Amino acid sequence: MRSCWDDECIERHEFLGSKLSGFCDRIGLEIGATGPDAAVTAGRLYAASTALHIEGPEVLAACHAAQMASERNDELLTVSRAAYCYRAVHSAGIRVPVRSI
Numbered sequence: 001m002r003s004c005w006d007d008e009c010i011e012r013h014e015f016l017g018s019k020l021s022g023f024c025d026r027i028g029l030e031i032g033a034t035g036p037d038a039a040v041t042a043g044r045l046y047a048a049s050t051a052l053h054i055e056g057p058e059v060l061a062a063c064h065a066a067q068m069a070s071e072r073n074d075e076l077l078t079v080s081r082a083a084y085c086y087r088a089v090h091s092a093g094i095r096v097p098v099r100s101i
Contacts, residue, residue, distance in 0.1 A: 041067045041094065048092035050086075059085045070096040077101055
């Protein structure tokens with residue numbers, strides 16, 4: 001996950017993944033499914049996304065979020081700017097409601 005969303009920024013920012021995982025561990029928040037089936041489903045969604053020329057770390061993270069939400073019948077919330085990350089959800093055969101806020 002990037003720590004800066006400025007498209008014009010040329011600075012190298014730190015990667016937030018380890019900090020986010022540490023935060024989840026401290027408060028007891030479940031990070032999500034890590035089994036082979038979950039990875040295959042998220043990979044299928046990422047393949048559908050790249051076919052639409054939508055790729056990158058945020059899209060890959062969205063693929064895993066969509067897979068978990070589908071498995072748990074949860075709704076995904078996203079900001080309008082990041083909604084493109086979920087464009088291939090239905091074409092990949094994953095059923096999950098996505099709502100922009």
